[in-house]
Amino acid sequence: MIHPKQLVEETKKTMATLESLLAEENAALKEHQFEKVGELLESKKNMSDRLHKLLHEVKSQAHIIKSNPESRGLLPELEASWGTYEKSMRRNEMLLRAAHQSTTNFLDCVRDAINKNRPAAKTYGNSGQVEEKAQATSCLINTSI
Secondary structure (H helix, E strand, C coil): CCCHHHHHHHHHHHHHHHHHHHHHHHHHHHHHHHHHHHHHHHHHHHHHHHHHHHHHHHHHHHHHHHHCCCHHHHHHHHHHHHHHHHHHHHHHHHHHHHHHHHHHHHHHHHHHHHHHHHHHHEEEEECCCCCEEEECCCCCCCCCC
């Protein structure tokens, strides 16, 4: 079992590292550097998993942390770190949603342009003559990211 003071310090350090990754990802999103966003994804996931485990450990050892004078003194700093991290996380979520929405909007525009310029399908009717269909042919675009 890790010492309570070490646990709180490690949690703060992991939160700061993750916050730094979020800031880097946010900057990449703003600059439309989507390759960089993809590169940061694995690190962000690993740090998020680590933070989740540490926070779970902090919660399960809350009584020990609060009873230890060294670790208890670090709790206000941990709470402040959490507030800063939470703001970064919300900003990151907002930017990711905006990037997703702009991609969806772009694909909608492409689909609309294709639908407007698509020639009508020609088919054979009951009389054996070539007829133009009033409806355009189908179009499939993969919108998954």
